[in-house]
Amino acid sequence: xxxxxxxxxxxxxxxxxxxxxxxQAHRGPCGYLRLxxxxxxxxxxxxxxxxxxxxxxxxxxxxxDLADLDQALAPRPEHLLALIELPQFQPPTxxxxxxxxxxxxxxxxxxxxxxxxxxHFGRDTALPRQDTLDFSSLQSWERNLAGTVWDPASLSxxxxxxxxxxxxxxxxxKALMNLPDGRAFFCNWIVxxxxxxxxPLQTIAPPDCRPERMSRxxxxxxxxxxxxxxxxxxxxxxxxxxxxxxxxx
Amino acid sequence: xxxxxxxxxxxxxxxAYEAIQEDLRHTRRxxxxxxxGDVIGPARNCDALLSRLQQPRRGELQPQCLxxxxxxxxxxxxxxxxxxxxxxxxxxxxxxxVDALLQAVxxxxxxxxxxxxxxxxxxxxxxxxxxxxxxEDSLGPDxxxxxxxxxxxxxxxxxxxxxxxxxxxxxxxxxxxxxxxVRDLEGQRHQQQSVPKRQVIGIGxxxxxxxxxxxxxxxxxxxxxxxxxxxxxxxx
Amino acid sequence: xxxxxxxxxxxxxxxLEAVLADIDQQGIDxxxxxxxxxxxxxxxxxxxxxxxxxxxxxxxxxxxEDIIEGLNACDCSYxxxxxxxxxxxxxxxxxxxxxxxxxxxxxNLPMSLRRDRLLFVHGSPNSQHEYxxxxxxxxxxxxxxETAGADTLFCGHTHHPYVRELRDGSIRVRVxxxxxxxxxxxxxxxxxxLRRIINAGSVGEPRHGNTNATYVIHDEQTGTVEIREVxxxxxxxxxxxxxxxxxxxxxxxLRHGFEYAExxxxxSHVCER
Numbered sequence: 001x002x003x004x005x006x007x008x009x010x011x012x013x014x015x016x017x018x019x020x021x022x023x024q025a026h027r028g029p030c031g032y033l034r035l036x037x038x039x040x041x042x043x044x045x046x047x048x049x050x051x052x053x054x055x056x057x058x059x060x061x062x063x064x065d066l067a068d069l070d071q072a073l074a075p076r077p078e079h080l081l082a083l084i085e086l087p088q089f090q091p092p093t094x095x096x097x098x099x100x101x102x103x104x105x106x107x108x109x110x111x112x113x114x115x116x117x118x119x120h121f122g123r124d125t126a127l128p129r130q131d132t133l134d135f136s137s138l139q140s141w142e143r144n145l146a147g148t149v150w151d152p153a154s155l156s157x158x159x160x161x162x163x164x165x166x167x168x169x170x171x172x173x174k175a176l177m178n179l180p181d182g183r184a185f186f187c188n189w190i191v192x193x194x195x196x197x198x199x200p201l202q203t204i205a206p207p208d209c210r211p212e213r214m215s216r217x218x219x220x221x222x223x224x225x226x227x228x229x230x231x232x233x234x235x236x237x238x239x240x241x242x243x244x245x246x247x248x249x
Numbered sequence: 250x251x252x253x254x255x256x257x258x259x260x261x262x263x264x265a266y267e268a269i270q271e272d273l274r275h276t277r278r279x280x281x282x283x284x285x286g287d288v289i290g291p292a293r294n295c296d297a298l299l300s301r302l303q304q305p306r307r308g309e310l311q312p313q314c315l316x317x318x319x320x321x322x323x324x325x326x327x328x329x330x331x332x333x334x335x336x337x338x339x340x341x342x343x344x345x346x347v348d349a350l351l352q353a354v355x356x357x358x359x360x361x362x363x364x365x366x367x368x369x370x371x372x373x374x375x376x377x378x379x380x381x382x383x384x385e386d387s388l389g390p391d392x393x394x395x396x397x398x399x400x401x402x403x404x405x406x407x408x409x410x411x412x413x414x415x416x417x418x419x420x421x422x423x424x425x426x427x428x429x430x431v432r433d434l435e436g437q438r439h440q441q442q443s444v445p446k447r448q449v450i451g452i453g454x455x456x457x458x459x460x461x462x463x464x465x466x467x468x469x470x471x472x473x474x475x476x477x478x479x480x481x482x483x484x485x
Numbered sequence: 486x487x488x489x490x491x492x493x494x495x496x497x498x499x500x501l502e503a504v505l506a507d508i509d510q511q512g513i514d515x516x517x518x519x520x521x522x523x524x525x526x527x528x529x530x531x532x533x534x535x536x537x538x539x540x541x542x543x544x545x546x547x548x549x550e551d552i553i554e555g556l557n558a559c560d561c562s563y564x565x566x567x568x569x570x571x572x573x574x575x576x577x578x579x580x581x582x583x584x585x586x587x588x589x590x591x592x593n594l595p596m597s598l599r600r601d602r603l604l605f606v607h608g609s610p611n612s613q614h615e616y617x618x619x620x621x622x623x624x625x626x627x628x629x630x631e632t633a634g635a636d637t638l639f640c641g642h643t644h645h646p647y648v649r650e651l652r653d654g655s656i657r658v659r660v661x662x663x664x665x666x667x668x669x670x671x672x673x674x675x676x677x678x679l680r681r682i683i684n685a686g687s688v689g690e691p692r693h694g695n696t697n698a699t700y701v702i703h704d705e706q707t708g709t710v711e712i713r714e715v716x717x718x719x720x721x722x723x724x725x726x727x728x729x730x731x732x733x734x735x736x737x738x739l740r741h742g743f744e745y746a747e748x749x750x751x752x753s754h755v756c757e758r
Contacts, residue, residue, distance in 0.1 A: 153568075231734075238566070395624060395675070417662070423658060431649045432712075433646060433712065442623045
């Protein structure tokens with residue numbers, strides 16, 4: 001029997017990690033949709049830019065992209081586990097499906113999705129307990145890094161500076177970064193957790209040309225200093241002239 | 250495992266080189282020839298030897314060459330070492346020696362000489378003309394054991410083969426130790442370190458050469474032309 | 486008689502002032518500086534002039550040398566492209582800022598200073614770029630002191646103060662000449678003398694985990710060594726960094742007790758350039 005779960009919670013509470021575990025544990029087909037969320041009360045939602053989807057698809061190559069309209073129109077496979085992720089700061093006002101943000105419904109209907117269940121981090125015991133933060137105002141900044149390659153040691157230094165407030169009060173940082181040997185890493189940090197995650201992607205890009213896959217940095221926090229981040233980025237990214245892969249390759 | 254032949258200090262002497270190659274033709278299980286520098290010198294024209302090293306004859310072992318002190322002086326004088334010139338040679342033997350060295354080597358050979366490496370690392374052995382510190386280092390039986398140990402430690406090798414002194418010797422570090430106490434802002438640490446069992450080997454010069462078996466660690470100090478020739482098997 | 490040794494000032498005027506005040510307060514007249522007066526920090530001229538004004542005996546550091554020679558430390562000194570780019574920027578900025586007179590002063594600094602059996606160097610007796618780390622091979626450390634003809638070697642460059650005593654050393658050898666196997670051999674044992682390496686840490690760019698400047702006081706009569714930590718107005722230097730136009734990240738790193746740019750891991754490597 002198919003099931004559609006809507007998972008909501010504040011940034012960094014562990015939605016994507018929980019979703020990944022569910023996908024890996026499910027024996028049948030899985031699909032994923034990440035909703036952008038809504039800027040409430042001055043909170044700026046940083047567009048994820050597809051980082052979570054790209055990471056999940058790397059870990060689970062057969063994961064269906066539920067945002068794909070072709071997928072929406074096609075008959076859904078049997079026993080599909082559809083997981084919808086919604087960044088949401090405020091806890092729902094009602095329990096169960098009644099608490100789903102009304103603004104979400106038309107989006108889901110357009111994609112032929114109807115949640116059977118809504119779980120919110122911090123409210124529902126089916127989800128792990130996480131220290132969810134009280135964000136009263138939040139800036140966000142992102143940088144498309146497609147086609148770029150990092151000097152690995154520079155990435156370590158930059159990330160250390162970033163999560164230790166060298167470029168503003170960073171609450172959350174998330175990125176997909178490419179390395180010169182063709183590997184890529186999903187980098188993830190939230191101020192409430194100790195330590196960053198650096199998770200390698202399964203797919204390796206050919207190292208003799210610039211990687212074509214998604215690469216992006218997303219930062220949320222206060223008093224962010226994008227200009228200073230850009231200066232450091234320029235010093236960290238390898239500038240060696242690598243060809244882009246030819247269309248026929 | 251095949252054995253190595255190590256030679257140095259030919260200083261343009263093609264005859265000596267041919268004598269060694271002839272020896273090696275009749276020596277079993279030697280498949281590698283290392284030439285640890287000083288193939289040139291001011292006393293005779295070196296072009297014939299240099300040509301032979303670059304284009305061995307049929308049946309000769311292909312030499313793997315490093316640069317030595319004489320090569321370094323020539324390269325410096327010819328402008329391959331930045332601002333440095335053959336100052337050490339000039340100081341020790343005068344301007345005539347510098348001129349003689351320049352005359353002894355056709356400039357056409359400079360490209361090959363400039364490509365020579367400082368040293369080789371093979372199977373936990375360092376092969377150098379002088380030492381890991383400098384091509385000028387003349388390590389020998391009278392060298393301070395502390396200095397020898399330092400030169401071994403710099404390369405993190407168990408065997409250091411050197412040629413600069415021209416002598417054939419084997420120096421084994423057989424034991425000893427030292428206490429080290431460090432105090433810093435975090436506190437104090439005490440450490441005891443033992444002398445590792447390592448060796449420095451002088452391979453000789455000219456017709457005096459060395460055969461080394463890396464499989465058994467056996468060394469033979471030889472002189473070209475003095476071994477009884479083993480008859481080669483098969484047809485002449 | 487007690488004397489003070491300072492090192493690695495890195496154009497940090499507030500830190501240098503605080504350290505000199507600390508030394509003066511203890512009535513110490515003899516001060517030796519182990520170089521790196523400039524580099525990364527915002528006040529290269531002020532620091533050089535203060536050293537000149539106080540007539541402090543100084544040997545040349547790697548940064549001092551690089552500014553004069555017009556070369557950066559080789560790429561192998563930097564573990565990352567980021568550190569290298571920041572280093573190059575700091576080098577260029579410092580070279581542009583320094584007066585000709587102060588450059589002349591740095592150019593004429595000696596590679597080392599000697600007083601009886603005490604030797605003062607920036608990195609090691611071999612090179613301004615060689616790190617003598619506290620955990621380097623003990624025999625190699627002893628060799629540095631012994632070959633230089635000293636009992637006590639003062640060094641800097643690592644920015645991490647320490648006192649290392651090397652004692653009760655011996656090496657046994659067996660020597661064969663002319664015959665490799667089976668021939669006569671000579672066995673001998675040499676006893677190694679007691680030697681010390683004293684690292685003065687850094688006044689201007691600490692790497693020991695907090696923002697305090699460090700230096701050492703050595704009493705030649707008793708042999709005692711004190712590692713001194715001196716707090717100073719870090720924010721004054723941070724403000725100077727921002728006002729001078731140096732990257733603001735330098736201020737953040739200094740404020741948090743981090744080096745301006747990371748040092749390469751292979752501390753034993755000596756640049757061949």
